[in-house]
Amino acid sequence: MENPTVSSPLLAVENLSKRFGRRVAVDNVSFELARGQILGLLGPNGSGKSTILRMLVGYLRPTGGSVRIAGYDVVDQGRLARTQIGYVPEDVPLYEALQVDEFLTLMAGLKGLPKSEFASALERVCEKLNLNAVRKLAIRTLSRGFRQRVAFAQALLTEPPLIILDEPTNGLDPRQIIECRELLLSFAGVHSVIVTSHILGEIEKVANQVAILLDGRLLSVETLDRTSAVPADLESRFLELTERL
């Protein structure tokens, strides 16, 4: 078994492909993500963003190529690779009948957290996500914003090095989008994050790197320097890349 090293990239995606029958959903995509960085996957609907994430978390099996998370191959060492991630799927599917506390306890158990650490982990994530007021409420009674926070909370339970978020701002109101953005920025340096969006402005505000996808192909990986007085014109670059095809 390979030992992950701190110097290697946390995530290494190499020639990743996925076919559904004759349709190519992801075509030979390669990129890396360093520890503490935020990578935005940007592309129109149907460009393969969610399919890539589903292969990273082990829900879909790649047709070709490889994914290594902290040195663990997601196919051959799937269980170990999945201990390294926290995942928030699109549309935040949760167990509606459970209370927030029950759901987080279940997820803590499934993620292999020792029982003695459940209480402190729940305290920590509920504090961070401002969930204390709703901990005893059934998830089905919560607003979209609170459901999103619960989904974030489960992803953070084990403090995984890699957080994977699929369209996290979908369906949120402007205030919730700002809160979500601030939360994402608070991850920088602590967790590595992959976040997808089809909204260019959202990615631009949080990511260090942007991978631009179209029709399952990776067109470019751009580095953003948000400290610069003149930020990179991502919009022009996106249009240039996508119109070229």
Added chain:
Amino acid sequence: MNGLGPLLRKELAAIFWSPVAYAVIAMFIVLMSYTFCAQLFHSRSASSAPMLFQAASLLILTIPLLTMRQFAEERRNGTLELLLSTPIDDLAIVLAKFLATMSVIAVMLILLLAFPLVLGAFSTPDWGPIASGYTGLVLLAGALTSIGLAVSTVTSNQLVAAVLTLGLFLLLWMAEVLGVFFRSPVDEIAIAISLDTRFTPFATGAVYLSDFGFFLTIGLIGVLLSVAGLSRR
């Protein structure tokens, strides 16, 4: 096994919070009571075999209602994606759902004990066939549940899962009838895989190791197919 404990607790809570479980248990007991009384008054004999066959038939009709939602609902709601992103074993997910479903069936079979006890109160039934029949019902239920779960992994539509499962159960139950239309060795295979053929000895007090092994094998195949259907596509 990694993750089995918390998942089993969640599945038990989910299945016993669902009205479906109680509706299935109630329907099973009402129909069993009706047919038990009708048979008893008609034959005036303390034979347990008709009751055991009736219970087996009702298990074939009711188990699809219990297994249809297990994976189909998770897939439709998207929670399967969340579940499979955690470091639990696929086998643990299948076993948790299998054990939760079997727990509802266990309640049904425990309530079913009332009927032999009634026979015992008013006559002297042969307890051997009753014990072997119960063993057969548990084995049959285990095999049917694992097949039902396997079907549930391949669709996100609960109704489709239920219809396919019921069709498969009926085919397997009546497989021996198909044997009439074929020559050897197909007819022998049809008889060998018939659930009816395999269950009959249990209901009549004869326990063969081969029938025991058959139900365990079917159960194991169902669990493995469920894991295969569930696993990353």
